[in-house]
Amino acid sequence: MDYFIVAIVTLSGLYFHWWIYVRIKRWINRDFALSLAPNDPDKQAYMLNKLNEAEALKIKKGELQGWLQTAADQYHSARSTPPQ
Secondary structure (H helix, E strand, C coil): CHHHHHHHHHHHHHHHHHHHHHHHHHHHHHHHHHHCCCCCHHHHHHHHHHHHHHHHHCCCHHHHHHHHHHHHHHHHHHHHCCCC
16 A cells, blocks of 8 residues: 555656646747747737747757747748738
8 A cells, every 4th residue: 555655646746747847848938939029919929829830840949949030030021021
């Protein structure tokens, strides 16, 4: 019975640490995406959509910053071209 309790507590602790790690990673990525669009609600929404797209494409952690920076630069290009 003691082993069962130890196993449950250990598994619960491991699950909690995994869960908090995933949450913090998401918060960091979200904050970074939003930092690329200060004081512009339209661009913030665009960057959050791009972050979701990056997650769907499974962009690696090391490439995410450059990928989001490129997306932010493309937003400026798309906004500066006049509609025809």
